[in-house]
Amino acid sequence: MSDVYDVIVIGAGPAGYPAAIRAGQNKLKVACVDEWQNTDGSYAFGGTCLNAGCIPSKALLESSELFQRAKDEFAVHGIKIGALTLDLAAMQKRRASVVKTMTNGINALFKANGVVGIQGHGRLLPGNKVLVKGTAGEKTLEAKHVILASGSTPIRLRSVPHDGKYIVDSWNALEFDAVPARLGVIGAGVIGLELGSVWRRLGSEVVVLEALEQFLPMVDQTIAKEAQRHFKKQGLDIKLGAKVASAAVSGDAVDVVYTDSTGEHSLQVDKLVVAVGRRPFTEGLLADGTGVQLDERGFVKVDEHCRTSAPNVWAVGDVVRGPMLAHKGKEEGVMVADLIAGHYGEVNYKVIPSVIYTQPEIAWVGQTEEQVKASGRPYKTGTFPFAASGRARAMEAGAGMAKIVSAKDDDEVLGVHVIGPMAGELISEAVLAMEYSASTEDIQRTIHAHPTLSEAIHEAALAVDKKAIDALNR
Numbered sequence: 001m002s003d004v005y006d007v008i009v010i011g012a013g014p015a016g017y018p019a020a021i022r023a024g025q026n027k028l029k030v031a032c033v034d035e036w037q038n039t040d041g042s043y044a045f046g047g048t049c050l051n052a053g054c055i056p057s058k059a060l061l062e063s064s065e066l067f068q069r070a071k072d073e074f075a076v077h078g079i080k081i082g083a084l085t086l087d088l089a090a091m092q093k094r095r096a097s098v099v100k101t102m103t104n105g106i107n108a109l110f111k112a113n114g115v116v117g118i119q120g121h122g123r124l125l126p127g128n129k130v131l132v133k134g135t136a137g138e139k140t141l142e143a144k145h146v147i148l149a150s151g152s153t154p155i156r157l158r159s160v161p162h163d164g165k166y167i168v169d170s171w172n173a174l175e176f177d178a179v180p181a182r183l184g185v186i187g188a189g190v191i192g193l194e195l196g197s198v199w200r201r202l203g204s205e206v207v208v209l210e211a212l213e214q215f216l217p218m219v220d221q222t223i224a225k226e227a228q229r230h231f232k233k234q235g236l237d238i239k240l241g242a243k244v245a246s247a248a249v250s251g252d253a254v255d256v257v258y259t260d261s262t263g264e265h266s267l268q269v270d271k272l273v274v275a276v277g278r279r280p281f282t283e284g285l286l287a288d289g290t291g292v293q294l295d296e297r298g299f300v301k302v303d304e305h306c307r308t309s310a311p312n313v314w315a316v317g318d319v320v321r322g323p324m325l326a327h328k329g330k331e332e333g334v335m336v337a338d339l340i341a342g343h344y345g346e347v348n349y350k351v352i353p354s355v356i357y358t359q360p361e362i363a364w365v366g367q368t369e370e371q372v373k374a375s376g377r378p379y380k381t382g383t384f385p386f387a388a389s390g391r392a393r394a395m396e397a398g399a400g401m402a403k404i405v406s407a408k409d410d411d412e413v414l415g416v417h418v419i420g421p422m423a424g425e426l427i428s429e430a431v432l433a434m435e436y437s438a439s440t441e442d443i444q445r446t447i448h449a450h451p452t453l454s455e456a457i458h459e460a461a462l463a464v465d466k467k468a469i470d471a472l473n474r
């Protein structure tokens with residue numbers, strides 16, 4: 001095989017590997033270079049998402065939820081199971097095996113789509129060359145197009161020195177081999193809440209320290225308030241307006257100092273997870289003279305079609321602007337691979353769903369009520385509580401609601417917000433509706449099977465016009 005390719009992708013996370021696969025489907029000669037190594041030193045495709053993010057976190061969220069439901073909910077169903085014990089080693093083994101199955105799947109997909117997968121570090125050189133330092137030594141490859149998909153890495157706080165054992169990042173926190181009695185989490189964002197939930201369900205006392213006064217500012221505040229109430233009931237101690245000043249390991253524990261409106265406080269925990277966000281990862285990616293520009297926050301600068309400032313160099317996923325979400329990166333990767341092949345490609349950045357996989361689950365798409373209000377566009381809202389859903393009640397999952405925000409003038413759906421069972425699945429209907437610029441009337445006139453959770457979306461749409469059947473109109 002010669003070393004000249006149509007496309008070289010650097011990074012095989014959920015932005016890079018779909019770009020490579022689509023390029024293969026488009027009959028382009030493509031290689032994908034990735035340097036990810038797991039804690040045992042083994043290389044694996046899939047990036048953060050498959051190895052240390054979306055997939056392992058969802059595996060543990062599922063296991064820990066089952067544990068918590070067995071403990072607190074089974075008796076309500078009339079199921080008695082006696083003493084419940086936790087086998088964390090088995091739970092972690094399952095998590096690792098789910099990850100392995102998924103990352104191995106990428107090898108198979110690469111093979112099936114003619115993608116040359118290369119394990120090693122890739123560095124873009126001027127003139128669309130890529131220097132690869134891999135297990136098989138060093139080699140310079142050439143390509144007509146290069147796609148940068150190098151992803152992101154956790155932000156570290158200087159005053160909270162990471163040691164990987166007591167003061168840890170999200171990856172370490174997915175691989176704990178014992179349940180910490182006292183767990184501190186810095187940051188009440190999506191990752192902090194998901195990890196806090198996992199370990200709380202398995203028995204940790206969890207304190208989440210969040211610098212902002214407002215809880216989940218990016219979420220519709222009706223939903224955020226409902227979430228806050230449930231998390232409190234679950235025993236997650238979320239302290240808002242609590243800015244961590246420093247932390248230090250002391251013996252087998254971590255001493256944390258934080259400040260809030262009442263002054264300085266200290267807290268001792270057994271493990272401290274720093275979950276204060278992620279930053280674009282470009283270390284060692286760009287040689288001098290490539291012409292690829294970064295913005296002031298370190299993201300690779302791109303236009304709306306993910307073209308960088310250098311000819312035939314593209315960038316997708318967490319390393320470019322926009323929400324740091326796997327599905328956003330995937331769509332960008334596919335778009336770029338299609339554009340390179342001369343096909344149509346577009347990403348609708350206005351309709352990207354977000355999900356927080358807590359219990360209850362939270363999902364949304366489009367604008368929050370607060371954003372629509374601030375825009376000045378007249379609007380109407382409708383909500384439907386899961387307490388009035390027969391299916392949710394049957395599932396013992398009546399907490400939460402679905403909410404729709406629509407334009408008053410032409411009835412267009414502007415935002416859909418769900419907190420409740422399977423919210424992340426339910427939101428897909430709303431995403432499709434918004435992709436088609438649906439009105440609430442379109443959803444109202446769409447038949448939803450009974451009894452299903454999706455009826456909550458239907459009823460929320462009806463509630464927008466005060467026509468809900470199964471609940472009081474709100």
Ligand code: FAD
Pocket residue numbers: 010011012013014015016033034035036037046047048049050052053054055057120121122123149150151152170171191281283284285316317318319324325326327328329
């Ligand atoms: P990455 O997944 O970071 O992949 C980049 C890859 O490029 C890595 O394998 C890296 O090793 C490799 N690389 C970097 N530089 C080079 C180089 N020079 N040479 C070779 N290889 C290189 N998102 C969701 O949508 N849903 C979720 O439920 C979700 N849960 C998450 C949970 C956690 C705990 C975390 C940390 C993240 C989660 N995310 C979730 C975010 C999601 O993981 C990221 O948005 C996604 O992984 C970004 O994809 P990417 O391909 O841009 O980058």
Ligand code: AMP
Pocket residue numbers: 157186187188189190191192209210211212242243244245275276277278
């Ligand atoms: P996200 O960016 O969604 O992952 O969330 C990270 C959260 O961490 C944000 O809500 C930040 O406000 C919060 N955060 C950042 N630095 C600190 C700090 N020093 N102390 C407490 N919270 C912080």
